Amino acid sequence: MPVSGTARRILVVEDEPVINQAVTDRLRGTGYDVVQAWDGPGAVEQFAATEPDLVVLDVMLPGFDGHEVCRRIQSGRPVPVLMLTARDDEADILVGLGVGADDYLTKPFRMRELVARVGALLRRVDRAAELANRTTTTMDLGDLRIDAAARRVWVEQVEVHLTPTEFDLLICLAADPGVVLTREHLYAEVWGWPGASGTRTVDSHVKALRAKIGADRVRTVHGVGYALESGGAA
Structure with missing residues (x-):
């Protein structure tokens, strides 16, 4: 209900x-x-x-x-x-x-x-504001800039349009740059569904996010999950 x-x-x-x-x-x-x-x-x-x-x-x-x-x-x-x-x-x-x-x-x-x-x-949707509030209002990771409060993102000073889920996924990764987060953790944090096996959903959204912010910015650890590179694109 x-x-x-x-x-x-x-x-x-x-x-x-x-x-x-x-x-x-x-x-x-x-x-x-x-x-x-x-x-x-x-x-x-x-x-x-x-x-x-x-x-x-x-x-x-x-x-x-x-x-x-x-x-x-x-x-x-x-x-x-x-x-x-x-x-x-x-x-x-x-x-x-x-x-x-x-x-x-x-x-x-x-x-x-x-x-x-x-x-x-x-x-x-209900948890999006809570997720954003866990981060600094503005984050600079190399040439990737995130304004959590305004839900805006720039890559090399060019603004990039992200869907609500892509932005929440990026914020979750950016809260711990360089730290590998499991697919299950991301699914629970971003989609709010702990215990669900949504690995394909996570993988598809990571692929879409990479297409917008650069493939090298999100590192894959095979069999584990993903991490946002703190220094931007390699």
């Missing part, structure tokens, strides 16, 4: 009526306020009209696809997005992460897992 007294609003975007209604019914049964859309244009309209706290978004949609929906809604007001994809393909997943998705589920999925992912994403 949502922890606050006011139910969180979720927009479910899925063109298959049976799946859309099943997801909607399950989320409403969990205590969320749910609104629905069945195509790309309708999703953007519903997002503007209802201002949801989170979006469950299918990739394949009539009108225009879920990637374009995600791009449009994130350009106006950043919001957590859980994407539903029919293919567990890394290229498709990285496209989704690149346009602002925070997590993904591959069809077919268990409703219990979807509800758990939704809850974890909402907890991540």
Whole structure:
């Protein structure tokens, strides 16, 4: 159940009526306020009209696809997005992460897992300010500059746009530069879901983050996890 007294609003975007209604019914049964859309244009309209706290978004949609929906809604007001994809393909997943998705589920999925992912994403939003407050307001790591309070990042004095999850991942790594953090630790800290096996989610987001801030800035320790290089790019 949502922890606050006011139910969180979720927009479910899925063109298959049976799946859309099943997801909607399950989320409403969990205590969320749910609104629905069945195509790309309708999703953007519903997002503007209802201002949801989170979006469950299918990739394949009539009108225009879920990637374009995600791009449009994130350009106006950043919001957590859980994407539903029919293919567990890394290229498709990285496209989704690149346009602002925070997590993904591959069809077919268990409703219990979807509800758990939704809850974890909402907890991540609630904990974002707390995570940022653990760091100095402004951090300089070589030519990487992070303003935690303003949630802004510069690489070689050029501002880089990060999604909310990418920024939270960077802040978590930057809180202990040079220290190797396990995938499980990152998943618990950034996604707020301790004990879950979200290693692929972490790996995909690290790959997307590297593409924006430079591959050499995040060091991989195989079989363990990742560390942010304190001196910037090698």
